[in-house]
Amino acid sequence: MRGFLAVLWRDLRLALGGSGDVLTIVLFFVITGAITPFAVGPDQALLSRIAPGIVWIAAFLAMLLGLDRLFRPDQEDGTLALYRLADVPLAAVVAAKVIVHWLTAALPLIVASPLLAVLLAMDFPTFARTVVSLLLGTPALAAFGAIGAAVTVTTRRGGLLAPILIAPLCVPVLIFGVGAIAMGGGPDQAGAALLFLAALSLTALALSPFAAALAIDWGEE
Amino acid sequence: MTPRQVHSPISLRARALACGRGDTLLIEGLDLDVEPGAGLLLRGPNGAGKSTLLLSLAGLLPPLGGEVSLFGHDPEDGPALHYCGHRNAVRPRLGVRQTLAFWRDINGPTGLSVDAALERVGLLPIAGLDAGYLSAGQQRRLALARLLVSRRPLWLLDEPTAALDTDGHRLVASLLAQHLEQGGLAVIATHDEIELPALRTLALAARA
Known part of the structure; x- marks a missing residue:
């Protein structure tokens, strides 16, 4: 537990300590949303209809941006090799990193999402649902991302490979994430979608530390 | 002793x-x-x-x-083992003492205290410094201190001894002598x- 907390604090300190990584991710998220009205035209009805999808796409892409700093800096300076010899199980190290990744690459997006809601002409109920669905769905994205980052950490230029690897895994998250927001015609299935989203996140969070730890252990030093 | x-x-x-x-x-x-x-x-x-x-x-x-x-x-x-490779696992933006305390938490506090280990490798006077400012030799000393805070045979x-000065060479020899004397x-x-x-x-x- 002590080692787990040590990794948590260290990575939080590194992520927040003046590197500007978090700000980059938030700006990317906001800009992706902000250019959409220019691309699809200023049709307010259309915008508010596709807004949930835009928010989810922006969040997905922004989180991919933070993926490369999950293990790569540790791999480059030799820390990752030492984690493999540490008293703390590697899965616990990965779990701490997934939590830090969510705190520094997903939570800031949720905090910044009101900005997108304004830009995309969302009404308040839709916005509230968006926040809930992001809160429930982004942990799954963080967990899948950790698997992708772990598999590609020893590959050069693997930073570009990880998003391609995990995109198929993230499709269900996007489907249910948007499903939990969309207020179109027909019966309201948002409740069921939210439950699916929560189930996805819980499963992914429970399994990903072990999967990622296995990938790191098998990767060559 | x-x-x-x-x-x-x-x-x-x-x-x-x-x-x-x-x-x-x-x-x-x-x-x-x-x-x-x-x-x-x-x-x-x-x-x-x-x-x-x-x-x-x-x-x-x-x-x-x-x-x-x-x-x-x-x-x-x-x-059972400590590995100390070419790369020192020292990261800028973390303090010298912070770095060592981190490794103590990761590997278990079974050896010297953080300050005693820093004193042993001669880094205690700059314990508060950002580890990114250390020279290559000082980073190596910090990496060696990691072996002291958690005891492994x-x-x-x-x-x-890479990047270490002559004093550092003597330090490595004396750390090794002590380690072997203790049955390591x-x-x-x-x-x-x-x-x-x-x-x-x-x-x-x-x-x-």
């Missing part, structure tokens, strides 16, 4: 060990035994496979053949002279 035999007596044994990188075989048919209190110096030209052998002994690189075993080691006690050191064992790859009675030398030949 320090009690003798603080380490549980374990010994390292490799039989018919073959290791290499990818498909390239660097070492084959290697038998080696290291007993408690003994050290093994690996010597050989660049590219002879010293680092690869150390990585294989550490379990970080799967051997291509043969086996490595640790006798007398209870897996309940956690990992087997040390695998890859060029521990060590395998060291180096090009420098380390004069200790308990050290044997294993010369690795260059591969054509």
Whole structure:
């Protein structure tokens, strides 16, 4: 537990300590949303209809941006090799990193999402649902991302490979994430979608530390 | 000052060990035994496979053949070895003391206190400094301090004296002497002279 907390604090300190990584991710998220009205035209009805999808796409892409700093800096300076010899199980190290990744690459997006809601002409109920669905769905994205980052950490230029690897895994998250927001015609299935989203996140969070730890252990030093 | 035999007596044994990188075989048919209190110096030209052998002994690189075993080691006690490679695992934006305290938390506080270890390697006066400002030699000293805060019987050191000054060379020798005296064992790859009675030398030949 002590080692787990040590990794948590260290990575939080590194992520927040003046590197500007978090700000980059938030700006990317906001800009992706902000250019959409220019691309699809200023049709307010259309915008508010596709807004949930835009928010989810922006969040997905922004989180991919933070993926490369999950293990790569540790791999480059030799820390990752030492984690493999540490008293703390590697899965616990990965779990701490997934939590830090969510705190520094997903939570800031949720905090910044009101900005997108304004830009995309969302009404308040839709916005509230968006926040809930992001809160429930982004942990799954963080967990899948950790698997992708772990598999590609020893590959050069693997930073570009990880998003391609995990995109198929993230499709269900996007489907249910948007499903939990969309207020179109027909019966309201948002409740069921939210439950699916929560189930996805819980499963992914429970399994990903072990999967990622296995990938790191098998990767060559 | 320090009690003798603080380490549980374990010994390292490799039989018919073959290791290499990818498909390239660097070492084959290697038998080696290291007993408690003994050290093994690996010597050989660049590219002879010293680092690869150390990585294989550490379990970080799967051997291509043969086996490595640790006798007398209870897996309940956690990992038995420290690996200290070329890369120092020192990250800018973390303080010197913070870095060492981090490794103590990761590997368990079974050795010296953080400040005592920093004093031993001569970094105590700059304990509050950002580790990113350290020189290469100071970073190496910080990496060596990591071996002191958590007690483990087997040390695998890859060029521990790299970037160190003459004072640093003496430091490595005295750390090693103390470690071996306490019943620890060590395998060291180096090009420098380390004069200790308990050290044997294993010369690795260059591969054509």
